[in-house]
Amino acid sequence: MNYHLSTQTSIFGLHLWIILGVAAGALFVLLLFLLSLCFTKPHSIPIEITPNHNSTPPPTTSHEIHRLSAIEQQALLKHDEDHASTLYPKIHIQMRKGHPHRVLYPNKSGGVSPIGNARRPAAAGGVVGPEVSHLGWGHWYTLRELEAATNGFGSENVIGQGGYGIVYHGVLENNSQVAVKNLLNNRGQAEKEFEVEVEAIGRVRHKNLLRLLGYCAEGAHRILVYEYVNNGNLEQWVHGDVGPCSPLTWEIRMKIIIGIAKALTYLHEGLEPKVVHRDIKSSNILLDKSWNPKVSDFGLAKLLGADRSYITTRVMGTLGYVAPEYASTGMVNERSDVYSFGILFMELISGRYPVDYKRPQEEVHLVDWVKKMVNEKCPEKVLDPKMIEKPSSSILKRVLLVALRCVDINSEKRPKIGHVVHMLESQDQSLIDERRGVRDSRVAPHGSPHDGSNEKQTTR
Known part of the structure; x- marks a missing residue:
């Protein structure tokens, strides 16, 4: 056997054992190469929907998002869409051609370096x-x-x-x-x-x-x-331990929701390209000491140019806030933010999570429950029980219908966020006028509240 392995071959006069060794080595290298291809093959990335950390987890591990039924109740208010004109002049976000969002830093030679090598x-x-x-x-x-x-x-x-x-x-x-x-x-x-x-x-x-x-x-x-915003976030004030009475009055809640709507109006209608936040939820709304809201966390935001009506992207967000069409197709635009805003709106009014498996079956999904309460003509049951002063039933119903329009199953029927601002501010003014009328009637109980002489005698 040793004799045959030491036999010289016609390949450069090499012995047979050398030829066999080289062939075995080449085969081993080839196997390593094929194994490396298998292990480095890209894997598909699953949809990421972040469950609400304070809600009881669903009984299954499925990430399927609850589909909303069609809204039975149409909005009672009729507003002219012309009033929903852009509230802010367009600001153009400059993007380097061919390298969108690429951040460059000056280097020692006076040139620029990409962020990965920034020094x-x-x-x-x-x-x-x-x-x-x-x-x-x-x-x-x-x-x-x-x-x-x-x-x-x-x-x-x-x-x-x-x-x-x-x-x-x-x-x-x-x-x-x-x-x-x-x-x-x-x-x-x-x-x-x-x-x-x-x-x-x-x-x-x-x-x-x-x-x-x-x-x-x-x-x-x-x-x-x-x-630094020093008053926590909205989730803490709505769902946290604040005692039997919430410091969030109806006026404060409306101030917060209108502020959020104005911020989204700026992102959607005041910038070019527009910014779609994609993660509007209560924990991303910070509050200052005067209860002014600050929309935060733009890590999932997408830019949408005027030449595009939507973009298709990987579905990410928080369970309960994600628009159904975005969850099913991956197509997202500013109306996806409007849906999340509508959910947040109802959460703020009711003090309930968008999805809460601790509650009875018919109350698990906030949208379905709110629609049921409005249709049964008992909208006052929607109000957070920790809220001390309540709005009138008429104002509450009109406000809830605005929120329900924002979560319409048909994204094209959802109002633009600028229109929402107009509707909410008109309701806010209605509440002010209503309370002023009540106050005036207390000042002049035996005469007309608008009778100047009577009011003057009473307050003297």
């Missing part, structure tokens, strides 16, 4: 000083600055946590308070969220949008720095 040049003596972004807005923070502001991203500074990042309370060197969101690099989502917020949201300003102050991009770190 902030050091000042003389190696000390990194404050620098203003070349993007024309915001501050470029160093990792060292943000570590110092948050006690090294300490757990005692955590004020919020989501699927893509942890939010810390920070105090900068100038004693200003900030919220620092350290993005988690899950499947590259940190890079996507960073790009969307920095490029699209960073340069827009609205009193009902959480302001993005700046950012940090060092190495693999992607960090966003926001204004």
Whole structure:
């Protein structure tokens, strides 16, 4: 046997055992190559619907979204769509051709570097000083600055946590308070969220949008720095332990919902391309001490140009808030935000979660229950029992019908959010007029409330 293996062959005079060894090695390399192809083959990514963390989980693990039945009750109010004109002049978001949302940073040679290789040049003596972004807005923070502001991203500074990042309370060197969101690099989502917020949201300003102050991009770190809003979020005030009486009066709730609607109007009708938020929910609405709402968390936002009526994307959002047509087809546009807004609207009025499996079967889905209460002419049952002062039945019914129009199964029948603002503000004014009439009648019980002389004698 050894004799045959040592026999010389006609291939360059090599022995047979050498030829066999080379062939075996080549075969082994080929097998390794084929195995690597199998393991690196892309896998399909499932739909991600975030369950509401405070609701009892559904009895099955299915992520199927409940389909809404057609709305039986049509809105009683008739509003001219012409009143829903754009409330804000268009602001154009500049996008580099061929590289949408690509953030570039200046490098030492005076050129630019992509965010993946971003390095902030050091000042003389190696000390990194404050620098203003070349993007024309915001501050470029160093990792060292943000570590110092948050006690090294300490757990005692955590004020919020989501699927893509942890939010810390920070105090900068100038004693200003900030919220620092350290993005988690899950499947590259940190890079996507960073790009969307920095490029699209960073340069827009609205009193009902959480302001993005700046950012940090060092190495693999992607960090966003926001204004600090010190009164928690809407979910905490609606569903948290606030005692037997909620501090959220009807007027405050209407103020919050109108503020959210105005913020969405700005995103949908005041920007070009328009911004579709895709994740409107109570935990993403921050509140200041005056109960002014701030829409936050634009990590899932999409830009929609004037030449497109919708975009098709991977379905992501929170169970109960996702529009049915978006959940079934992946097609999303500004009317998907209107649906989520309608759900949030009913949640704020009722104090109930959009989907709550703790409740009886007919009350699990908030939309179906609200429609039933309106159709049975008992809208007052929808009101949060912790609300002290109640609106009149007529105003409540009209407001609920606005919310129901927002969640119409047919997306084309949903009103534009600017139209919603107009309808809500008219209802708000009706409530003011109604209460003024009640107050005047108490001032002049024996005469006309509009009788100037009588009112003057009474108040003297």
